[in-house]
Amino acid sequence: MMTTLDQATAQRIVDRAMPVIGHSVNVMTPDGVIIASGDSQRVGAIHQAARQVAETSAPVVITEQEACRYTGTRAGVNLPVELGGKTVAVVGISGTPDKVLPFADLVRVTAELILEQASLIEVSRQRRHQIENTLLALLNGDPVSEHWLKQLSIDLSKPRIAAVLEASEPHQPWLTDITPLARDLERIEPEALVIQIPDQKIVFFFVEKSPQDALSAALARLPDNLNASVSAATGAAFSNNLKACYESATATLEAAKQRSQGPVSAHYEHFPLATLWRSLKPTWQQDQLNQALRPLLSHARSDQYLKTLRTFISCDGDIQRCAQLLHLHRNSVRYRLKGIEALTGCSPFRQEDLVFLYLALESNEQSVRSYKFIEQK
Known part of the structure; x- marks a missing residue:
């Protein structure tokens, strides 16, 4: 007091x-x-x-x-x-x-x-500061005593899901102080947690919510003038592991942003493999994937091949559906896929090779830029 x-x-x-x-x-x-x-x-x-x-x-x-x-x-x-x-x-x-x-x-x-x-405002401010410091410690993987968590009424045993929000453009208006937002959230959902991390992302942790409900609840807290220009994603649900909640949501957001130029809204379930791959933060593994993809990226028809491969993957390997989406004959799709095999040494018709190619596409920045360019045309 x-x-x-x-x-x-x-x-x-x-x-x-x-x-x-x-x-x-x-x-x-x-x-x-x-x-x-x-x-x-x-x-x-x-x-x-x-x-x-x-x-x-x-x-x-x-x-x-x-x-x-x-x-x-x-x-x-x-x-x-x-x-x-x-x-x-x-x-x-x-x-x-x-x-x-x-x-x-x-x-x-x-x-x-x-x-x-x-006095009440000051107590609330101090408690908010303590919660923020505790959440940052948990997200960094630092140990926090059960006694201290109990003092702050933070129960990590219940399954939580993270929703990560960020401005879709680097220089657009964004929240500089989430204190009023946090107070409003605590009043409506006492078990929910929220923090703004140093890179300006706002992270919500909700208890026992579905991905869609968590995303809707997070976006509902933002002012109306920001809501339409926000990129957002939810991760996987975890108990006793806020760090995993946060990292899975952030990786999901990055995977979604790779597939779109504008604001994105995504859930971990949309592309779990891409999300898991990003969470692993590969080093030499990524070099191996990039090496296999270089002949394809340097080819004169690389854009055509990339679009075909990504569409084929999104169609779960169904050539007929892929051909329909690309407005091609199925034999033309098969011909292109054979061309990809000749260039990379990986056959899109073999499951293991297709997963390898998928991870290579996810890992390669040149592939990402090409994909975004293709999507815009």
Whole structure:
């Protein structure tokens, strides 16, 4: 809970009370320093009577004749402002005591309510900061104690699914502060978690939701002006492993972006193999795949071959359906696939070789650029 009073909150008390009571209001620290006042020239001065109020936790009423006995004090009434059973400030109303006394409790209660609100906001902010740091640690694979997770009411034993959102274009408007979003989410779904990671992605973790429901719930939290230009994806569901939830969703998003120029919306189930391959972060394996694909990419008809191969894969190896999508005779499709085999040494008609070619396409940046170019034509 807040135990000190900042100047901005003190000024809020003054600004709220003065229009109602029609008298100048001062807010002092327990040490007697005026930190907000209806008379700006008094800010920073010492108010001796406020020290007495803080020490005794009792009001001090000062008449015109008594004001000279207290340094920096004018006639009026000064009351303790308490929070959590402790005097955290003193509020004073300047004026003839019999005129300002009727407003004393009103001003004191107003001050305490404003302080309680500020305290709750501060507690919420601190808890949000703790949750963010904890989620970052979990996403980095760092150990977090069960006791601490319990303190934050984070139960990782339930199956969770991650939804990752990012701006579809690098320079488009994006959320810079997700605090209001997080508060809104906690109010509606107390078990859901959300964090904005350093690369500006927003990641939601939902408990026991279907991929479509998770994606819809995440997008519903965004302002309407951002919703249409967001790329989003969900990963696989895991218990006790937020890192896997996040990595599978991010890999799904990258796999989906490879297949589209604009905003994408995808789920892990759409292309699990491509997602798993990205999650493995291959090194020498990727070089081997690229080596097999180079003759195809350097061929004069590489665009034609790539489009045929990708369509054939998307049709689950069904030549007739592939031919229909490409508006070709099935023999023409077969001829092209034979050409791919001659160039790469991998037969699209053998399941193992087709998987190899699929991973090669997923891994090769030149293939990705060619695929996007083909899709646009």
